[in-house]
Amino acid sequence: MAEHLLTRTLLTGLFLATTASWAAPTVVLDEELEIQTIEAGAFLVVHRFPGACNSLIVQCSESNFVWVDTPCSNEATEQVHQWLSRTYDDPNIIQINTGFHNDNLAGNGYLIEKGIPCYGSDLTPKLIAECWDKTVQKVLPFYERQANKKYRDTLLNQKLVAPNKLYPLAQGLHLKVGAESVEVHFPGASHTLDNVVVHFKSRRILYGGCMIKARNARNLGFTGDADMTAWPQSARNVLKRYPQARIVVPGHGTWGDLELIRHTIELGQQPQR
Numbered sequence: 097m098a099e100h101l102l103t104r105t106l107l108t109g110l111f112l113a114t115t116a117s118w119a120a121p122t123v124v125l126d127e128e129l130e131i132q133t134i135e136a137g138a139f140l141v142v143h144r145f146p147g148a149c150n151s152l153i154v155q156c157s158e159s160n161f162v163w164v165d166t167p168c169s170n171e172a173t174e175q176v177h178q179w180l181s182r183t184y185d186d187p188n189i190i191q192i193n194t195g196f197h198n199d200n201l202a203g204n205g206y207l208i209e210k211g212i213p214c215y216g217s218d219l220t221p222k223l224i225a226e227c228w229d230k231t232v233q234k235v236l237p238f239y240e241r242q243a244n245k246k247y248r249d250t251l252l253n254q255k256l257v258a259p260n261k262l263y264p265l266a267q268g269l270h271l272k273v274g275a276e277s278v279e280v281h282f283p284g285a286s287h288t289l290d291n292v293v294v295h296f297k298s299r300r301i302l303y304g305g306c307m308i309k310a311r312n313a314r315n316l317g318f319t320g321d322a323d324m325t326a327w328p329q330s331a332r333n334v335l336k337r338y339p340q341a342r343i344v345v346p347g348h349g350t351w352g353d354l355e356l357i358r359h360t361i362e363l364g365q366q367p368q369r
Contacts (some may be wrong), residue, residue: 097233098109108300113237115235120133120136121133123174123179124232124313125175125179126175127144128143128144128145128146129141129142129143129144129167129172129176130142131153131176131179132207134301134345134351135299135343137154138152138153138154138155138157138299138301138343139152139153139154140152140325140345140351141153141167141176142167143167143168143172143199143230143249143251144202145167145169145172145199145247146244146247146303147166147277147348148184148348148349149167149168149199149347149348150165150345150347150348150351151164151165151166151167151176151341152164152165152294152301152303152345153176153180154276154296154299154301155184156273156274156275156276156278156296157273157274157275157276158274159184159185159186159187159188159211160187160188160273160274161180161184161187161188161189161190161193162189162190162192162271162273162276162278162294162296163189163190163191163192164192164194164294164303164305165193165194165199165200165201165303165305165347166191166193166194166200166201166202166203166204166207167199167202168198168199168202168250169198169202169203169204169250169254170202170203170205170206171202171206172204172209173202173206174202174206177189177206177207177210177212179260180357189207189212189260190212190213190214190215190271190273191203191204191207191212191214191215191259192211192214192215192216192269192278192280192294193214193215193220193259194280194290194294194303194305194306194307194347195220195287195288195290195291195295195305195306196219196220196223196224196227196228196256196288196290197228197231197253197306197321198254198256199306199347199348200305200306201214201216201256201257201259202254203262204256204257204258204259205255205257208257208260208336213261214257214259214260214261215259215261215262215269215271215280216227216258216259216261216262216263216344217261217262217264217282217290217292218262218263218264218265219265219266219289219290220258220259220262220290221258221259221262222322223288224256224258225258225289225290227321228256231320231321232251232252232254232299234318234320235251235318235320235323236248236251236252238318239251245252258358259354263280265282265290265292266280266282268280268281268292274282276296276297276298276299277296277298278294278295278296279294279295279297279299280292280293280294280339281293281294281295281334282314283330283331283334283337284323284326284330284331284333285317285321285322285323285326285327285330286306286307286322286323286326286327286330286331287305287306287307287318287321287322287327287347288306289321289323291305291306292305293304293305293307293308293334295337295338295341300341300342300343301341301342301343301345302334302338302341302343302344302345303334303345304334304344304345304346304347304357305345305346305347306346306347306348307327307330307331307334307347307354307360308313308331308334308344308345308346308347308356308357308360309346309348309349309360309363310346310348310349310350310351310352310356311331311349311350311352311355311356311359312349312350313346313348313349313359313363313364315363315366316360316363316364319350324364327360327364328360328361328364328365331361331366332361333365335354335357335358335361339354341353341354344356344357
């Protein structure tokens with residue numbers, strides 16, 4: 097009898113999981129921009145610029161949403177915002193930037209114009225002002241191919257808008273959004289000097305952003321603004337602080353679990369090519 101109940105329970109769970117996957121197909125906004133469902137009310141926004149750049153939207157109550165990072169342009173950010181507004185009735189949105197690069201906050205200009213608050217650390221505006229133009233020059237070699245001319249031109253002409261809701265980097269930020277507790281935490285320097293992670297306590301979702309690498313990443317990627325010495329220890333700090341996280345979202349590539357953090361630590365200990 098117990099075996100029969102267990103089998104029935106497993107089959108029911110499999111049916112529900114299968115039904116959920118059919119009920120939540122990927123939403124393709126255009127050839128570069130899509131929205132994938134991680135779970136009910138949690139969405140991965142993928143903007144190919146030209147590589148896959150992630151941002152995360154989490155529903156914290158019927159009408160309250162936290163959007164972590166933006167696509168790499170105001171135009172792509174507008175498309176996602178329009179999708180969210182079509183899908184949910186009058187969504188109340190806050191944005192959290194996890195660093196100063198364009199794949200963290202290039203959509204701030206559009207969002208702030210729409211009255212959506214954009215949270216970021218007090219170091220982020222300084223890094224935009226002092227470092228972004230130099231960063232563009234560092235990354236341009238990655239866009240040399242003629243097929244990437246559109247992205248290269250965007251980078252050269254893009255004017256990043258700083259977050260308009262600042263908090264002290266070392267102190268971090270705690271927000272109560274609906275029933276969800278959201279923590280923005282700085283574990284130490286990594287991909288940039290201001291990269292933070294965002295944890296949704298009830299859902300146990302951790303957005304690692306560009307600090308955390310996907311499982312199939314073979315190196316740490318762009319390191320032109322990184323603190324290579326601090327990065328592995330900063331990742332260890334994340335693992336220690338959020339050992340119960342069940343979903344970990346990197347800044348680029350496929351989401352997974354805590355193994356992504358362990359993989360990042362290993363990558364950080366290897367010589368970078």
